[in-house]
Amino acid sequence: MDLDLLLSANPEYQIELFDRQLSLFHKKDKHHVFVDFNSKQLKFRSQAHLNAELIIKAVLGKKKQTTSIMDCTAGFGKDSYLMSLTGSKIIAYENNPLMYALLKDGLNRAEIDNISLRKIDALREVKITNCEVIYIDPMYPATKKSAKNNKQMMFLQAFVGHQSEMAEELFIQAKQSAAKKIVIKRPVKAAFVLDKKPTSQIIGKAARFDVYAL
Ligand SMILES: C[S@@+](CC[C@H](N)C(=O)[O-])C[C@H]1O[C@@H](n2cnc3c(N)ncnc32)[C@H](O)[C@@H]1O
Numbered sequence: 001m002d003l004d005l006l007l008s009a010n011p012e013y014q015i016e017l018f019d020r021q022l023s024l025f026h027k028k029d030k031h032h033v034f035v036d037f038n039s040k041q042l043k044f045r046s047q048a049h050l051n052a053e054l055i056i057k058a059v060l061g062k063k064k065q066t067t068s069i070m071d072c073t074a075g076f077g078k079d080s081y082l083m084s085l086t087g088s089k090i091i092a093y094e095n096n097p098l099m100y101a102l103l104k105d106g107l108n109r110a111e112i113d114n115i116s117l118r119k120i121d122a123l124r125e126v127k128i129t130n131c132e133v134i135y136i137d138p139m140y141p142a143t144k145k146s147a148k149n150n151k152q153m154m155f156l157q158a159f160v161g162h163q164s165e166m167a168e169e170l171f172i173q174a175k176q177s178a179a180k181k182i183v184i185k186r187p188v189k190a191a192f193v194l195d196k197k198p199t200s201q202i203i204g205k206a207a208r209f210d211v212y213a214l
Helices: 003-009 040-046 054-060 078-084 097-110 144-149 151-159 164-175
Strands: 013-018 021-026 031-033 068-071 089-093 115-118 133-136 181-187 200-203 207-213
Touching: 003 013, 003 097, 013 151, 021 097, 021 151, 031 151, 040 078, 054 078, 054 133, 054 181, 054 200, 054 207, 068 078, 078 089, 078 115, 097 115, 097 151, 133 164, 164 181
Parallel strands: 068 089, 068 133, 089 115, 133 181
Antiparallel strands: 013 021, 021 031, 181 207, 200 207
């Protein structure tokens, strides 16, 4: 996928530097989308509340031991960032060139050293990963309301779109890896990926995490 092609397919956005941050500017709504690991929301989630985060419970389990995690779907890097705060080593994959550029810029500014970002399709490496945990957060259809209220969601819908089969393909390959578990983020009421019942689940209000012990 080519960066110029992506931008020309979405003429309502332009790429620019905003406050020294690489960002996408929505010309009509006049908002910037960029990666900010110092945002109030992430600070709140990461400081006092990290162990209460459902993703941390799902990935680290009861023992809460640090681990190595392959994040197959890095996106804006929020999940990678929260997982990195546990001291775990994160290898994050993002195959959308625009998403990758924004995330790389955010990581460089934040100087986080236990997230290593790769600009390739996670499908190419999931089966051979050395990581103990494989994490998958596929795109799923947003409701009209959530897309309207969430600028990052609007951006993802415009530039990434829905990838319903991606989760299935990643899951099939992940099951053949030497990892200890797979964690898949799903909408609360969504069906299991490939109808496969998880070993355990962490269920929240907006999302749930299906955990598959391998
Ligand atoms: C729902 S978003 C992930 C959001 C992310 N968990 C976060 O915290 O910001 C899904 C992202 O995964 C990326 N993606 C989907 N399939 C991928 C694959 N096979 N390899 C690498 N990246 C992928 C998409 O481009 C998109 O940016």
